[in-house]
Amino acid sequence: VQLQASGGGLVQAGGSLRLSCVASERIFSSNGMGWFRQAPGEEREFVALISWNGGSTYYADSVKGRFTISRDSAKNTVYLQMNNLKPEDTAVYYCAATRFSGPAHRPYDYDYWGQGTQVTVSS
Secondary structure (H helix, E strand, O other): OOEEEEOOEEEEOOOOEEEEEEEOHHHHOOOEEEEEEEOOOOOOEEEEEEOOOOOOEEEOOOOOOOEEEEEEOOOOEEEEEEOOOOHHHOEEEEEEEEOOOOOOOOHHHEEEEOOOEEEEEEO
16 A cells, blocks of 8 residues: 555544545655545546655635644655535545656646545534
């Protein structure tokens, strides 16, 4: 397993969760790291991306101001801090790695995927 996501769970609206994704050093050191999510019956959608060196971050409009993506090179881990969660944030969240240095919002921009972690926000 090259990407391993964790941290999902059940939380009430307004609450917080932090997702983690551990990657192999080979993948983590040279790729941008992103998060996507997919709700039942919906297409997989972009959530956030951090560049390979952490210098740039990008967010979907729906999560700006509430979610923060970060990376820890010492642990080969990317995080997604999710605050003020809403029921519409309910989905399976996936971490992924992309070779692109700029914004990459499409699933096919990504070369490696982790297994999903379920996030459920109750109203």
